[in-house]
Amino acid sequence: MDVPLGEIWEIAWRSLRIAGAATFLAALFGLPLGVWLGARPRRGGGSARVVLYAAMGLPPVVVGLFFYLLLSRSGPLGKSGLLFTQTAMVMAEAVLAFPMIAGFTAAGVRARAANVRRLVRGLGGSEKQVLTTLLWESRRPIVAALAAGFGSAISEVGAATITGGDIRHHTRVLTTAVVLETRKGELRSALMLGLVLLGLTLLVTAVLVVWGERE
Amino acid sequence: MKKLLALFWLFALAFAAGSMRLATTTSVNDSGLLEAILPQFTVESGIEVEVIAVGTGQALAIAGRGDVDAVLVHAPDLEAKFLREGKGVDHACLAYNNFVIAGPAADPAGVAQAADALDAMRRIYRSGALFISRGDKSGTYHRERSLWRAAKLVPDGRPWYLESGSGMGSTLTLAAEKRAYTLTDLGTFLFMKDKIAIVDLYNRPEPLMLNQYSYMVVNPKRFQGLRSSAAYRLRSYLLRDDVQQAIDDYMKEKFGQSLFHALHGKCLMEVKP
Numbered sequence: 001m002d003v004p005l006g007e008i009w010e011i012a013w014r015s016l017r018i019a020g021a022a023t024f025l026a027a028l029f030g031l032p033l034g035v036w037l038g039a040r041p042r043r044g045g046g047s048a049r050v051v052l053y054a055a056m057g058l059p060p061v062v063v064g065l066f067f068y069l070l071l072s073r074s075g076p077l078g079k080s081g082l083l084f085t086q087t088a089m090v091m092a093e094a095v096l097a098f099p100m101i102a103g104f105t106a107a108g109v110r111a112r113a114a115n116v117r118r119l120v121r122g123l124g125g126s127e128k129q130v131l132t133t134l135l136w137e138s139r140r141p142i143v144a145a146l147a148a149g150f151g152s153a154i155s156e157v158g159a160a161t162i163t164g165g166d167i168r169h170h171t172r173v174l175t176t177a178v179v180l181e182t183r184k185g186e187l188r189s190a191l192m193l194g195l196v197l198l199g200l201t202l203l204v205t206a207v208l209v210v211w212g213e214r215e
Numbered sequence: 216m217k218k219l220l221a222l223f224w225l226f227a228l229a230f231a232a233g234s235m236r237l238a239t240t241t242s243v244n245d246s247g248l249l250e251a252i253l254p255q256f257t258v259e260s261g262i263e264v265e266v267i268a269v270g271t272g273q274a275l276a277i278a279g280r281g282d283v284d285a286v287l288v289h290a291p292d293l294e295a296k297f298l299r300e301g302k303g304v305d306h307a308c309l310a311y312n313n314f315v316i317a318g319p320a321a322d323p324a325g326v327a328q329a330a331d332a333l334d335a336m337r338r339i340y341r342s343g344a345l346f347i348s349r350g351d352k353s354g355t356y357h358r359e360r361s362l363w364r365a366a367k368l369v370p371d372g373r374p375w376y377l378e379s380g381s382g383m384g385s386t387l388t389l390a391a392e393k394r395a396y397t398l399t400d401l402g403t404f405l406f407m408k409d410k411i412a413i414v415d416l417y418n419r420p421e422p423l424m425l426n427q428y429s430y431m432v433v434n435p436k437r438f439q440g441l442r443s444s445a446a447y448r449l450r451s452y453l454l455r456d457d458v459q460q461a462i463d464d465y466m467k468e469k470f471g472q473s474l475f476h477a478l479h480g481k482c483l484m485e486v487k488p
Contacts, residue, residue, distance in 0.1 A: 073281035073438050081440055083282050084236065084267065165267040167236075168250075180268075183384040184245045185410040 002186040003177065003193065012196050015173040016204070018086055019154035022093035023101075026149050030098045034105025034145065039113050039134055041127075049106060055099035060092075064159030067092045071163070084165040089173070092159040097149035104148055108141020109134060143212030147205045154201055174200070234263040235445035238277045239287040240354055241382040243428065244268035246402040246474060248465055256452045262445045270382070272352020278302065278431075281438030285446040289400070289428045290354035291484045298488035303431035308482035309453055310462050310475035311427045314358055315404050316417035317387065318344075318396035326396065326416040332423045333366040335416075340368045343375050345395035349386055350378025354426075359398040362423065387413060400426050402474045405466075427484045428475065454480050 003011075037045050037052070069075050071083040082088045116137055120130045135142075157175035164171030166180060174197040181190035243249060244266055253264050267277065271288040278286045279302045286303070288294060297303045316326055316335055324342035329335035339346050348370075349356035363370055370376040377395070379386040383403040390397040391411035404415060417424075430450055435443035452458055459477035466474045 073440065075280075078281070079440070084265070165236075165265075167265040167267060170265055180245075183241065183382045185384055185388060185407050187410075 002181060002184065002189040008193060008196060010169070011172055011174055011177050011193070012200055014086070015154055015175075015197070016200060018089050018173060019093060019150055020204075021090045022153040023097050023146065023150040025090065025094040026097035026101050026153075027146060030101030030145075030149065031105055031142070034102040034142075035109055035131075035135065035138075037102070037106040038109025038111075038138075039131060041113075041117065049103070052099050052103040052106065056103050058096055058099065059158070060096055060156045060160075061158035061162065063092050063095050064162030067095075067159070067163045083163065084167060084171060086164070086171055088163040089160055089171060092163045093153040093156055096156055096159065097153045100152050101145045101149040104145030105138070105142055108145065109138045111141075112137050139212050143208050146212075147208050150204055150208070151201055154204075155197070233261065233442065233445060234265055235285065235442040235449065236265045236267060236283040237285050237287060237446075237449070238267045238269060238274035238283040240271050240274060240289055240428075241268050241384070242289070242355070242400045242403045243287055245382070245384055246406055246466075248402075248462065248475060251465055252453075252458060252461055255458075256449060260445075260448050260452070262448060264449065270349070270351050270353030271357065272354075275302075276352075278433045281433065281441065283433065284442045285430060285432050285449060287428060287430050288354060289426055290357045291427060291429070291482075291486045293354070293357060294429055294431065295486050295488055297431065298486070302434055302437065304434050305432045305447070305450060306486055306488075307430045307450055307454055307480050308478040308486070309428050309430055309459075309480075310478050311425060311483055312401040312473070312475055313418070313420045314355065314424045314426050315399050315401050315415045316396060317390065317399050317404055317413045318416050319391075319394040320412070320414045321394075322416050324396065329417060332362060332417065332419075332421060336362050336366045336368060339396050340366075340370060340373075343373075345375050345377060345390075345393055346370065347386055347390045347393065347395045347397040348376065348378045349383070350380045353383070355383060355398055355400055358426070362398070365423065387411060405470050405474060422484075425484055427478070427482065429482070429486065 037048055067088055070077050071088055072078055113134060116134045117130050120133050157179060160173055160176050166172050166176040174193050178190050178193045249266055257263050271290045271293060274286050274288050275293055275297050277283055294306060298306055318326060324338045324344045326335045326338055329338055348359055379389050383399055384407055386397055387399055387407045388411050391413040430453055432443060432446045432450060433441055435441055459479050462475050463473055463477040
């Protein structure tokens with residue numbers, strides 16, 4: 001095996017941290033936006049949803065290129081020295097996870113908003129109680145939104161390569177390592193890394209689902 | 216566990232003393248050469264070298280924007296241009312090997328019988344056998360285009376001329392799968408040859424096929440925040456006799472030949488700014 005086991009865990013741990021940070025960052029902005037779009041009592045917001053749903057298909061390489069140009073020493077934020085760092089990767093992946101989280105949250109909340117509002121208001125509840133009930137009733141789609149966001153962040157390779165540079169012990173993550181090992185013809189290592197990636201995604205999603213769907 | 220701890224300690228040390236970034240070609244990185252010689256540099260200087268492995272064209276582009284501190288590349292005329300534009304300074308020739316035309320063992324174009332490299336290209340052109348070009352701006356692609364030009368042939372648009380757009384290892388794999396010819400550096404070829412069904416059909420150290428690797432420091436005057444003193448220390452280290460010997464010896468036993476021949480700073484192919 002070309003990649004020692006210790007290094008595989010090192011890379012997996014780094015992938016988890018970067019994708020986790022990106023998901024957190026994306027959720028910080030994406031969840032409130034999604035809830036707001038989904039829970040608004042009046043109709044409308046259609047164009048916002050169109051933009052959001054379309055953004056779910058944002059090409060990672062284009063997002064990566066954008067951050068490359070932004071963070072390059074020849075770019076507007078060049079002084080930050082952030083290109084080819086994990087921070088740059090987190091930023092790019094957060095942008096990719098954001099529409100997933102906001103979009104799925106908006107869709108899930110919206111599907112329940114009218115019924116919950118009618119029920120809570122009918123029982124004499126306030127608009128604030130409508131929102132808290134709605135949030136609780138929407139916990140399953142919100143978990144799905146977080147899982148989708150995390151999945152898009154951890155499985156992404158184009159933006160990770162462009163903004164991180166696949167530097168060993170620094171910015172090498174599971175996806176970029178798979179590309180490297182495949183390029184080298186080390187298919188066993190590539191497969192191993194790929195399996196770890198699948199396992200990790202499965203594990204995190206399982207944790208999210210168990211945590212989010214508890215009664 | 217002990218090994219992991221030692222490794223961790225090494226990182227901590229390197230982090231404390233500083234780091235630098237080197238953009239290099241996939242052929243140097245994927246062959247493991249850098250991983251064989253850089254740890255010693257880190258131990259001696261406390262400087263950790265962060266390696267970004269891309270094609271020569273991309274490496275020079277990244278360096279031209281000030282995003283790395285030094286480059287290790289293999290395209291003399293692109294290097295000359297880089298120096299001429301004032302983007303790089305203190306060019307040093309480190310090592311060389313040769314380019315190889317690899318292809319299917321059946322060799323339908325008869326490349327093995329070619330009189331010289333240009334004749335080999337002509338044979339491929341005439342036979343209509345598949346040829347896979349890197350199609351990127353790598354040093355190998357650059358050489359391939361010079362060979363076609365020198366042979367006065369234009370392969371573009373021919374149905375047998377395919378562009379892979381990917382690294383050397385991937386391109387060799389693609390060529391093996393498609394039973395096609397391709398131009399490769401010797402290092403990557405030796406590393407891949409046991410993993411895929413492809414053989415070296417034209418492997419002669421003649422001037423046209425010479426593959427020279429050089430180091431350049433990104434011009435410290437052009438950008439703020441470059442770690443140029445580290446880049447210069449690495450330059451001196453790479454040119455040191457014992458390190459040059461280590462480059463020469465790298466994988467010599469495994470392959471029965473040097474993967475990279477030391478140049479001790481003396482260029483075989485002129486790099487004139």
